[in-house]
Amino acid sequence: MTHRIHNFNAGPATLPLSVLEEVQAELLDFKGCGMSIMEMSHRSPEYMEVHTEVQTLTSELLGLGDDYKVLFLGGGASTQFYMIPQNLLSGGRKGDYIVTGTWAKKAAKEAKLFGEVHIAHDAANADGKFTYIPTQDQLHLSPDAAYLHYTTNNTIAGTQFHYYPKAPAGVPVICDMSSDIFWKKFDPRPFGLIYAGAQKNLGPAGVTMVIIRKDMLDRCADGIPTMISYKTHADNDSLFNTAPVFPIYVVGKVLKWIKALGGLGAIEKRNREKAGLIYGAIDANPDFFRSPIQRESRSVMNIVWRLPSEDLEKTFIAEAKKSGLGGLKGHRSVGGCRASTYNAMPIEGVKALVGFMEAFAKKNG
Amino acid sequence: MTHRIHNFNAGPATLPLSVLEEVQAELLDFKGCGMSIMEMSHRSPEYMEVHTEVQTLTSELLGLGDDYKVLFLGGGASTQFYMIPQNLLSGGRKGDYIVTGTWAKKAAKEAKLFGEVHIAHDAANADGKFTYIPTQDQLHLSPDAAYLHYTTNNTIAGTQFHYYPKAPAGVPVICDMSSDIFWKKFDPRPFGLIYAGAQKNLGPAGVTMVIIRKDMLDRCADGIPTMISYKTHADNDSLFNTAPVFPIYVVGKVLKWIKALGGLGAIEKRNREKAGLIYGAIDANPDFFRSPIQRESRSVMNIVWRLPSEDLEKTFIAEAKKSGLGGLKGHRSVGGCRASTYNAMPIEGVKALVGFMEAFAKKNG
Secondary structure, eight states, X not given: OXXXXXEOOSSSOOOOHHHHHHHHHTSSSSTTSSXXXXXXXXXXXXXXXXXXXXXXXXXXXXXXXXXXXXXXESSHHHHHHHHHHHHHTTTTOEEEEEEOSHHHHHHHHHHTTTSEEEEEEEOBOTTSXXXXXXXXXXXXXXXXXXXXXXXXXXXXXXXXXXXXXXOOTTOOEEEEOTTTTTSSXXXXXXXXXXXXXXXXXXXXXXXEEEEEEHHHHTTSOSSSOTTTOHHHHHHTTTOSSOOOHHHHHHHHHHHHHHHHHTHHHHHHHHHHHHHHHHHHHHHHOTTTOBOOSOGGGBOSSEEEEBOSSHHHHHHHHHHHHHTTEEOOBOOTTTOSEEEEOOTTSOHHHHHHHHHHHHHHHHHHO | OOOOOEEOOSSSOOOOHHHHHHHHHTSSSGGGSSSOGGGSOTTSHHHHHHHHHHHHHHHHHHTOOTTEEEEEESSHHHHHHHHHHHHHTTTTOEEEEEEOSHHHHHHHHHHTTTSEEEEEXXXXXXXXXXXXXXXXXXXXXXXXXXXXXEESEETTTTEEOSSOOOOOTTOOEEEEOTTTTTSSOOOOTTEEEEEEETTTTTSSTTOEEEEEXXXXXXXXXXXXXXXXXXXHHHHTTTOSSOOOHHHHHHHHHHHHHHHHHTHHHHHHHHHHHHHHHHHHHHHHOTTTOBOOSOGGGBOSXXXXXXXXXXXXXXXXXXXXXXXXXXXXXXXXXXXXXXXXXXXXXXHHHHHHHHHHHHHHHHHHO
């Protein structure tokens, strides 16, 4: 029996066991081709079938219309931070940014190199920490912006938008969904561009999914490097150069796994149940566990909490690890504990964590 | 017994079977961590050991001094085509480019967006085809260039530099070694920057190795996007953002495999023997096989040849495939046949190909 722990890593993160088993089974010989998927031309019919299937499954699960293209790019979401403004702010246009965490802040920083950046809301407190999501009323939006950019879920802070901010008429919404894409169904129509690094809720590190509405392509700047232009990748179906074949292939298996589970409706139910159990354990022990963030802004994907002291937090994380519960250390910039409960985390893992939390609180409280 | 063919793909390309078997064995549980390498934080001690080992092995095999940094970047070699000039030509500096193939031409095209491009030699013939490598005397080099850029091996044309062009005093050499890095030992000292997409001679698609001499970092432009600056990646040891963990991990296994084979001396001997056998078969049947390129410029990595007709070429490729010899179709832009004999191609594969070539020539000649 293979040794597997319950892995609460924030990213790269746990993958469905059945997906890994399939990858393992076909690693030396992909579908009778006599070679690994890693050794196959990115233009071969066998790989093209994989490539197209990931696009089709994405469209199907998210309910995208024909007006969207699904792209696979390298360089991580951090590469999107400059690709977006270089394509869309060139010529001095303005981008609206809602800053609710470290990544949103980084995205806004890169945009300043290409155009005007208007911060529609900055949720950082005096210490630079992020503990809430602003309401629609708190947003100062520009009617003349080239786009409104925000991050749906903040992996480090443990906060998440539980509504979809409405942009002024004609302003497309651009979203970093790296840590919660595919966690539930949503209406894609307001979104001009959605991007997500794969290594949280989608697959292994090394590919970023970019979903772009075709009308956005007409707004992309000319005279920028070929690899930076979304037009290049849309026109060449993400095969202008060699795509990161293996990560894309694993993403395809994860999407098939979601579909087999019942699609995004079933996944959402499962995710809410998992998060509910952990927040329940935190709230049931208010003298011992403390959530540092606003209740309405709590993330369903990354659940953060504190213990009465940093020493107890260290002990908690170390003892949890010994009990087969890994990845519970909070991000180095904020400390504390964090459980990432992405799609692939099974309910059994969450139940084991909750049991451990209760026992630990009882023993040390 | 797993079905495996002899895979002559130009990239992504064949990997050592023992490497794939190791990856397969530890896919569900990396070194007793209870998770796959794909599910592991890029900042965990377990992954950091892998990351550092790939850097150490690279330095050791290539004989790099402490004045070089080994980086792992996403986006493919095509991303380097603009990163290099954006870092090094900003402010109107001049880059010298030797154009010996499709990829060198693309690199020069991107550089024009950032500074002056001087073509030190253009080897394209009237049809735009590349059939030779210029000699040192044929190069028109600029003493005031920010760098001299060339491509050591031309995957599509099937040509390869068999000498290392000397740049004017003080001009660093920048090289795209995507299709022949690690094929033999060379003196790294003239090189300011070496880059290589992994998917030919190094590992799976999704990571580009960049070897940069530290003094080049001082020449990098300020005020460019964070992810484009080599300084960002050098300062953060390629962990500014999530690195493409899985491709890097496989590259590490390939480098260990090279070391176990006896290092670059042994690999060079093996590569020359393989190429010698195939070129031998071509030259032994001059009425049937024809090399379209200059003899002195023949690549040891990508061996191209023509048959008396395109119909015979089609038959050759189809029958070879039936005999377990895959990936022999030339690049769509040049046609003909091509056998890529990267490091991982075993001599047995080459012998099987040569046997097939001889029999096919006899039957159809």
